Amino acid sequence: MNDLFDKVRAGKFRAIARLISQIENSPAAALAAVSALHRYTGHAHIIGITGPPGSGKSTLVNELAKQWAAKGVRLAIIAVDPSSPFTGGAILGDRVRMQELAQYDNVFIRSMASRGNLGGLARTTSTAVTVFDAARFELILVETVGAGQAEVEIADAAHTTVVVETPGMGDEVQTIKAGILEIADILVVNKADRPGAARAMKELEMMLHMGKSSRLGGNGQSDSAGEESRAGVEAWHIPVLQTIANEGQGIAELIARIDDHYDYLKASDEWLEREKKRSRKEIEAMLRDRFMARFQLNVPQELREQYVEAIVKRTIDPYTAVDRLVDGFGG
Amino acid sequence: MEGQKPRILIGKPGLDGHDRGAKIIARALRDSGMEVIYTGLRQTPEMIVNAALQEDVDAIGLSILSGAHMTLLPRILSLLTENDMEDVPVFAGGIIPEEDAQTLLELGIVAIFGPGSSLKEITSSVWKIVERE
Numbered sequence: 051m052n053d054l055f056d057k058v059r060a061g062k063f064r065a066i067a068r069l070i071s072q073i074e075n076s077p078a079a080a081l082a083a084v085s086a087l088h089r090y091t092g093h094a095h096i097i098g099i100t101g102p103p104g105s106g107k108s109t110l111v112n113e114l115a116k117q118w119a120a121k122g123v124r125l126a127i128i129a130v131d132p133s134s135p136f137t138g139g140a141i142l143g144d145r146v147r148m149q150e151l152a153q154y155d156n157v158f159i160r161s162m163a164s165r166g167n168l169g170g171l172a173r174t175t176s177t178a179v180t181v182f183d184a185a186r187f188e189l190i191l192v193e194t195v196g197a198g199q200a201e202v203e204i205a206d207a208a209h210t211t212v213v214v215e216t217p218g219m220g221d222e223v224q225t226i227k228a229g230i231l232e233i234a235d236i237l238v239v240n241k242a243d244r245p246g247a248a249r250a251m252k253e254l255e256m257m258l259h260m261g262k263s264s265r266l267g268g269n270g271q272s273d274s275a276g277e278e279s280r281a282g283v284e285a286w287h288i289p290v291l292q293t294i295a296n297e298g299q300g301i302a303e304l305i306a307r308i309d310d311h312y313d314y315l316k317a318s319d320e321w322l323e324r325e326k327k328r329s330r331k332e333i334e335a336m337l338r339d340r341f342m343a344r345f346q347l348n349v350p351q352e353l354r355e356q357y358v359e360a361i362v363k364r365t366i367d368p369y370t371a372v373d374r375l376v377d378g379f380g381g
Numbered sequence: 382m383e384g385q386k387p388r389i390l391i392g393k394p395g396l397d398g399h400d401r402g403a404k405i406i407a408r409a410l411r412d413s414g415m416e417v418i419y420t421g422l423r424q425t426p427e428m429i430v431n432a433a434l435q436e437d438v439d440a441i442g443l444s445i446l447s448g449a450h451m452t453l454l455p456r457i458l459s460l461l462t463e464n465d466m467e468d469v470p471v472f473a474g475g476i477i478p479e480e481d482a483q484t485l486l487e488l489g490i491v492a493i494f495g496p497g498s499s500l501k502e503i504t505s506s507v508w509k510i511v512e513r514e
Contacts, residue, residue, distance in 0.1 A: 063434060063435060064434060064464075064465065067434060067435050067436065067437035068437055070437065071388070071437040074386075075385045075386075133416075134411065134412070137411065137412050137413065137414050138386065138414045139386070139410065139411035139412060139413060139414045139415050139416060139417070140411060140416045140417070141407055141408065141411050141417050141419055142416060142417065142418045142419065143418075143419040143421070145418065145419075145420050145421075145432060146419065146420060146421035149421075149423075149428070152427070152428045152431055152432075158435055159432075159435055160435060160436065161418050161436060163386070163416045165386070
């Protein structure tokens with residue numbers, strides 16, 4: 051196993067691919083990988099790209115990656131797609147839109163299925179990020195479908211979160227509900243050649259402005275104009291950009307803003323804050339899984355089923371049932 | 382839903398542009414519980430092997446309707462060997478005459494599905510292929 055970790059740290063693609071498969075298939079392998087590799091991480095810039103289906107994320111990722119790859123940047127792309135809740139299978143088709151990246155040996159693309167995780171990412175996505183970070187990839191792009199609350203999960207895992215919208219897709223209420231303004235560091239209106247692009251941008255800008263006057267801002271930063279973060283650096287103002295990804299338009303500007311955000315994180319103490327937030331969220335998710343697994347191991351299925359039947363018969367209510375189960379478990 | 386799930390690459394090497402069959406197979410495999418990395422049309426052998434490597438797939442399924450199977454499939458097999466991936470089973474479907482199919486099976490393609498194969502047959506064969514590993 052140590053041999054595999056050494057090869058991963060040396061950046062060998064085959065070893066990286068193998069290790070990620072092992073991590074997906076076995077919690078024990080995931081544990082071993084993280085234990086061995088965590089200390090070598092912390093260097094990569096992790097960029098989350100999310101947005102509703104049909105917003106053109108994969109095409110956008112392809113265009114971004116092309117430019118970075120041509121400059122020699124070592125970059126990894128993790129493309130997450132949803133698993134069918136009924137069959138457990140998935141079609142992972144994001145590579146189709148990234149054909150042009152095949153020629154670069156400094157680009158690694160890995161498709162992952164969400165495998166029942168409702169937050170948009172796979173449970174093992176953050177472990178895959180650890181692997182790429184330890185393998186010295188400079189940029190790790192994580193691309194996932196965001197729909198409503200699902201977008202929050204990617205923001206927890208990334209340093210820079212880019213939210214992609216398209217003209218005429220969501221309406222104002224949708225956007226507020228979905229909370230994208232809480233999690234976005236950069237907003238992009240893609241397919242900006244479509245009617246309604248200018249309006250979409252105005253709406254987003256307006257909502258950002260409204261948001262500023264009514265709250266302190268998400269992700270631990272103040273975004274009142276002119277205020278400084280703790281380290282005396284001017285606060286980050288969320289830009290709203292336009293792109294036409296399939297024509298390569300607006301990409302250079304987007305890259306510049308992503309670089310700006312990285313510089314901002316490093317210059318202020320936000321990088322450290324984001325790292326802490328990432329770790330906090332990661333441990334929370336693992337704790338939830340661990341407690342649940344322990345519970346399921348220790349409390350027999352038959353007992354749980356008895357409670358289910360009692361709930362349906364209305365001889366006990368769900369809250370009391372859970373109280374009893376947890377008490378019995380020693381919670 | 383956690384734990385082992387077979388990962389299968391489905392793609393079309395060469396210049397043939399008819400992807401309906403490949404998409405139908407991809408969906409059928411998904412519906413049977415597999416994760417299908419669908420790479421689409423106009424793949425070179427190098428692109429297919431590269432993708433298979435990065436995705437660490439359990440099997441590769443190729444659809445060829447152009448007649449170029451005798452050039453493409455052996456090339457893919459040899460690239461897999463070069464990349465230390467000769468243990469990754471490759472199956473193929475499309476328009477492949479019986480004689481050629483025989484030759485290809487001898488060269489190391491594990492299964493060839495002619496136009497008459499049912500989805501049920503193909504799905505269960507692919508499960509057998511990955512379970513053999």
